Amino acid sequence: MSNLFLRYKYIGLCCVLGLSACGGSGSNGSNNEPVVVTPPVQEEPTVTPEVCTNQAYSILSASDDGTSDPSYLPENTIDRLTTPESRWSSQGTGKELVLDLGSINTLGALKIKWHDGAERQANFEVETSSDNAIWNSVLEDGFSSGKHSGFELVNLVESEARYIKIIGLGNSENDWNSIVEVEAHSCEDADGLIVDAFPNELGIELIDWYLSVPTDEDNSGTSDSIFETELAAGYTNSEFFYASADGGIVMRSPSYGFKTSTNTSYVRVELREMLRRGNTSHRTQGVNQNNWVFGSASNASQAAAGGVNGELNVTLAVNNVTTTGEDYQIGRLVIGQIHANDDEPIRLYYRKLPGNDKGAIYFAHEPRVEGSDEIYVEMMGSRSNSASNPTDGIALDEVFSYRINVLDNLLTVTIIREGKDDIVASLDMSDSLFDEDGQYQYFKVGVYHLNNSSDPDEYAQATFYEIRNSHEGYGDSE
Numbered sequence: 001m002s003n004l005f006l007r008y009k010y011i012g013l014c015c016v017l018g019l020s021a022c023g024g025s026g027s028n029g030s031n032n033e034p035v036v037v038t039p040p041v042q043e044e045p046t047v048t049p050e051v052c053t054n055q056a057y058s059i060l061s062a063s064d065d066g067t068s069d070p071s072y073l074p075e076n077t078i079d080r081l082t083t084p085e086s087r088w089s090s091q092g093t094g095k096e097l098v099l100d101l102g103s104i105n106t107l108g109a110l111k112i113k114w115h116d117g118a119e120r121q122a123n124f125e126v127e128t129s130s131d132n133a134i135w136n137s138v139l140e141d142g143f144s145s146g147k148h149s150g151f152e153l154v155n156l157v158e159s160e161a162r163y164i165k166i167i168g169l170g171n172s173e174n175d176w177n178s179i180v181e182v183e184a185h186s187c188e189d190a191d192g193l194i195v196d197a198f199p200n201e202l203g204i205e206l207i208d209w210y211l212s213v214p215t216d217e218d219n220s221g222t223s224d225s226i227f228e229t230e231l232a233a234g235y236t237n238s239e240f241f242y243a244s245a246d247g248g249i250v251m252r253s254p255s256y257g258f259k260t261s262t263n264t265s266y267v268r269v270e271l272r273e274m275l276r277r278g279n280t281s282h283r284t285q286g287v288n289q290n291n292w293v294f295g296s297a298s299n300a301s302q303a304a305a306g307g308v309n310g311e312l313n314v315t316l317a318v319n320n321v322t323t324t325g326e327d328y329q330i331g332r333l334v335i336g337q338i339h340a341n342d343d344e345p346i347r348l349y350y351r352k353l354p355g356n357d358k359g360a361i362y363f364a365h366e367p368r369v370e371g372s373d374e375i376y377v378e379m380m381g382s383r384s385n386s387a388s389n390p391t392d393g394i395a396l397d398e399v400f401s402y403r404i405n406v407l408d409n410l411l412t413v414t415i416i417r418e419g420k421d422d423i424v425a426s427l428d429m430s431d432s433l434f435d436e437d438g439q440y441q442y443f444k445v446g447v448y449h450l451n452n453s454s455d456p457d458e459y460a461q462a463t464f465y466e467i468r469n470s471h472e473g474y475g476d477s478e
Helices: 002-017 074-078 228-232 299-304
Strands: 061-063 088-091 095-114 122-129 136-143 152-171 176-185 209-213 224-226 241-243 249-254 267-273 307-320 332-339 346-351 360-365 375-380 400-407 410-416 423-428 442-449 459-472
Touching: 061 074, 074 088, 074 095, 074 176, 088 095, 095 122, 122 176, 136 152, 209 228, 249 267, 249 442, 307 332, 307 442, 332 400, 332 459, 346 400, 346 410, 360 410, 360 423, 375 410, 375 423, 442 459
Parallel strands: none
Antiparallel strands: 061 095, 088 176, 095 152, 095 176, 122 136, 122 152, 152 176, 209 224, 209 267, 241 249, 249 459, 267 442, 307 400, 307 459, 332 346, 332 442, 346 360, 360 375, 400 410, 410 423
């Protein structure tokens, strides 16, 4: 028995060492084929990473030490109002805002809308507790970006918590701690809804634009304007203007909200061309270095303007449109414009009706001639309120490009899609009077949301990957 054991042990050892003479029962083993034993491969067990399904928790109450500004109490941070007046403000280092979830939950992140969040950085820490007695630190040395006027994502060390304590340490300007609204979430990154910054390779020079967003941080009663320098410095708004995961800019407009003026009926998240590029010695309006004119305008107008003629190239995907409301408003938005003093040489529309899986493209031209009707040009599908599905239309999330070109009085619009023929339409604007002295133009790009009758939670959204504006004489000295 012992010899048999030793023989098996010898064969196994030879094979492990890679020897070729592991043999059979011959006198010297030279005439036998070597015995090759392949040890079984140990497969690594497949580990499926856990995917956190984010849950937003209701916050039942908010409290502090009673020393907050009596006009800005802690309960304002959970009232679902995001206007500056509805905030908590308390002065001093170490001021605590305590939130109660009502029961113990897994906490991974907060979303916080800071007061004046686009102008200053807030400094803070976060602790959590299951019993409101023993507290654990889940974030030290926290600070806001100073660039967001919307919600900012705050990732935390995951904890089991009923109570959340935000400890205010002042801000980059003074020792006030001011929070407009707080949300509590189960997962780190909270479903990835907020991206902190635009990618470096973004094909958009934001210094050429200012932004309108449907907030009212300055209490003017109208939407806020984010001018060129602030916009180019990295301004984002996690509700309306933020980076997409695939390297673009998301513009999202609700159906209801603050508007650019009391004279307009619709909400928008839209860029307005600013040729002055932050040089505020040039006024926004007028025939000056901030705006451009047609090549058919007078020599004096061309000399005074920031550019002559113009071309706008945009690549985008429309992500969402409305499905409810008045028939003529459902599913429509303007994705590009030329605006003049009071009128619009072009508004470029995308429209998708609820029963269709593709959208139409058309544009409107508004002559300055008194009594003239707007001219509509259908490029792809129909603008009808009961339009059938356009056979060669553009689906939601489909990336495409458009070009708007003005040469003297000729307007040319081109729709460009990879692997398909361009669709081109032209319009002679000679009789529309946009080349008269005193008339100036500027491009607009974004989501001009032409539905103010939809269900309250509906919105329009598009992602922009490239926006390039050019004019004769513009940028020649740069």
